[in-house]
Amino acid sequence: MPRKEKIxxxxxxxxxxxxxxxxxxxxxxxxxSSASASEPEWLVGGSxxxxxxxxxxxxxxxxxxLILYEDMTTKTDLxxxxxxxxxxxxxxxxxxxxxxCSEPETMGGLCVNSSSVKISAIHLPWTTQLTNPEAGVFVDxxxxxxxxxxxxxxxxxxxxxxxxxxxxxxxGETLLTNTTEGMVESEFxxxxxxxxxxxxxxxxxxxxxxxxxxxxxxLVGGVQLVLAYSVG
Numbered sequence: 001m002p003r004k005e006k007i008x009x010x011x012x013x014x015x016x017x018x019x020x021x022x023x024x025x026x027x028x029x030x031x032x033s034s035a036s037a038s039e040p041e042w043l044v045g046g047s048x049x050x051x052x053x054x055x056x057x058x059x060x061x062x063x064x065x066l067i068l069y070e071d072m073t074t075k076t077d078l079x080x081x082x083x084x085x086x087x088x089x090x091x092x093x094x095x096x097x098x099x100x101c102s103e104p105e106t107m108g109g110l111c112v113n114s115s116s117v118k119i120s121a122i123h124l125p126w127t128t129q130l131t132n133p134e135a136g137v138f139v140d141x142x143x144x145x146x147x148x149x150x151x152x153x154x155x156x157x158x159x160x161x162x163x164x165x166x167x168x169x170x171x172g173e174t175l176l177t178n179t180t181e182g183m184v185e186s187e188f189x190x191x192x193x194x195x196x197x198x199x200x201x202x203x204x205x206x207x208x209x210x211x212x213x214x215x216x217x218x219l220v221g222g223v224q225l226v227l228a229y230s231v232g
Contacts, residue, residue: 040130040138042088043228044218054087057094057227059186059216067101067188067212069119069152071165073203076109078154080119082214088227092130094140099124101152110163110202111156118155122166123148130176130229138229140186142172151198152210167198167208174214182226184216 041048044055059082061067066079080101088094099121106114123145131141142150151168173196174186190211198208218227 038230039092040132040229040231041090041092042094042130043226043230044088045225046228048230049088049090051090054089054095055218055220055225055227057086057088057216057218059084059086059214061212062215067210067214068107069101069154069167070209070211071109071154071167071200071203071207072209073200073207074110074165076111076154076165076203077107078104078109078111078117078119078156079107080104082212084121084214086128086216088218092229094128096121096126096128096142097124106156110158110165111154112159113157116155116157116162120153120155122151122153122168126150138176138231139173140176142169142174144170151208163202165200165202167200167203169196169198169208171196172198172210176229178228178231179215182224182228183218184227184229186214186216188212188214 049055061082067082069078069080070076081103083100083102084096085098086094086096101119104114104117104119106112106117111117126145127143129141129143130138132138144150149168149170150172151166154165156163174188177185179185188210190209194206197206198210199205200208216227218225
């Protein structure tokens with residue numbers, strides 16, 4: 001075949017397959033970009049957890065960072081010290097299995113006597129999932145409870161007798177911060193969307209709040225390991 005004719009033939013093949021090659025190349029670029037944009041996950045000792053692995057994490061309200069429970073309808077404000085236990089799991093998941101709110105103190109509202117106040121978690125265990133809703137922001141979504149939505153039960157003495165107020169939410173979340181001490185700070189924020197506010201049996205729908213900071217610390221055999229969440 002003469003050289004000139006061969007060049008024309010190659011041009012025709014290029015016009016035919018060029019667009020197809022471009023589509024394939026574009027598809028590969030998108031696929032690689034999606035793979036590199038990984039979801040946040042828990043890191044223990046600097047490494048992500050492997051399938052089937054789970055690590056014990058203690059959490060607590062550190063120093064004077066007390067947790068505030070509030071029913072906005074009844075103006076009931078209660079402070080307490082939180083201690084709990086969870087398992088962090090692969091793929092950014094965790095399971096909260098224990099949550100204790102001790103030394104409660106009433107700050108006003110229905111409850112008239114701090115010594116009568118009891119605050120307990122309901123529908124444990126709770127499952128959570130790390131998310132990255134916007135650049136530089138990492139939160140831990142409290143997805144669901146066992147046998148009902150995650151929440152707390154408040155029992156106390158009022159001027160009319162004993163009362164129980166159950167507050168639950170299906171949209172709870174905490175704002176996360178990696179610390180220089182190898183722990184993770186989790187903040188229950190005061191300014192939250194209405195959909196995240198708890199439904200309370202006494203105060204009504206979207207009237208409950210949980211506000212304050214807890215510290216999460218990974219322990220294996222009594223030894224602290226560096227706990228963090230991935231940021232990229």
